[in-house]
Each structure stands twice: as structure tokens, then as C-alpha cells.
């Protein structure tokens with residue numbers, strides 16, 4: 001939550017950017033729900049569709065299940081790894097926001113996008129958010145792709161895909177590709193990729 005505040009994600013500029021495209025969907029999935037920032041946004045904006053929220057960390061799953069207890073018929077939290085993504089039905093949109101894709105290796109990113117495609121309805125859209133060019137708040141760029149994040153509990157390495165890499169994966173998977181640059185209120189430069197399944 002602190003990092004969300006420092007980077008300007010607490011007020012959800014990413015969700016503001018894409019909400020007009022998802023507000024009338026019947027169902028969507030969020031990959032890596034964290035503390036429920038995006039689901040909170042959906043509820044605050046009176047989203048009526050069904051939400052499947054996938055999260056690997058048990059502590060986050062428990063937190064979200066409690067936090068969204070009164071919406072349990074609309075919001076389903078799955079303790080699941082994105083790499084083994086399995087949803088009860090195909091969905092109209094998949095949200096993979098706030099750098100979530102960076103936590104996968106380059107090979108996993110490709111495999112996950114192919115798997116996500118099989119979970120989308122025709123014309124369904126996968127939204128992927130990544131940093132664009134520089135990093136300000138969290139992490140150091142070791143080269144064009146590898147980011148090291150030093151925390152109190154150890155170091156993590158993340159893989160930042162380029163626009164061309166995401167575009168290539170989209171083409172290989174037969175998904176339409178669009179990249180929309182935007183900024184957070186704290187001035188972080190971001191890229192929102194939209195990969196759409198054809199009809």
C-alpha cells in the first residue's frame with residue numbers, strides 16, 4: 001500500500017485509463033490481485049460483472065477474502081498461480097496490471113499470454129501494464145530488461161519486456177496489439193498494452 005502511494009497507483013490511473021472498456025463486460029479476471037486495489041476500484045465504480053481474482057500469496061488471498069467477504073457472490077478469489085491459470089468460464093477481459101508480468105521470466109511471459117488467450121471470449125482483451133523507460137520508485141535497471149529490487153527480505157530480479165517483445169508475443173498468439181503510454185500522478189511513465197482476441 002505504501003508503494004502504491006509512492007508511485008501514484010493508490011488512486012488508480014491505470015484503472016481510469018481502461019475502465020470505459022471494461023465497465024460493461026459480463027466477467028473479468030485479475031491476475032495477481034495483491035491487496036485488492038483494482039477490485040476495490042471496480043466496486044467503487046459500481047462494476048456489475050463477475051470478477052475472478054487470482055493470487056499466489058496465501059496472505060494476500062486471506063486478506064482479500066476477508067476484505068471482499070460481503071461481495072462473495074460477485075468477487076471470487078482463487079489461490080492460484082498465474083502459470084497454471086484455470087478459470088470456471090471464459091472472460092471478457094483480463095487485467096495484469098502494475099508490473100505483474102515482470103514477475104515472470106521471459107519464457108513464462110510468453111507461455112502465460114498464450115494461456116490467458118484461451119481464457120478470453122472472442123473480442124476479449126488482455127491489459128498488461130509495465131514501466132516505460134525509466135524507474136523512479138522501486139528497483140534498479142541492471143540492463144534494458146533486468147530490474148533488481150532490493151527489499152528488507154531479500155533481492156528479486158524481474159524481467160521488463162520491451163514493446164517489441166510484447167508485440168511479437170501478441171502476433172504469435174494471434175492477438176491484436178495496441179500500446180498506450182500514460183503517466184501516474186507522481187510522474188511515472190507507464191505503458192498499457194491491450195492485446196485483443198479476434199472475433
Ligand SMILES: C[S@@+](CC[C@H](N)C(=O)[O-])C[C@H]1O[C@@H](n2cnc3c(N)ncnc32)[C@H](O)[C@@H]1O
Nearest residue numbers: 032033034037055056057080081082097098103
Ligand atoms: C505488483 S502486485 C499488483 C497487485 C494488483 N494487481 C494491483 O495492480 O494493485 C503483483 C501481485 O501478483 C502476485 N503474483 C506474482 N506472481 C504471481 C503468480 N505467478 N501467480 C499469482 N499471483 C502472482 C503477487 O503476489 C502480488 O500480489
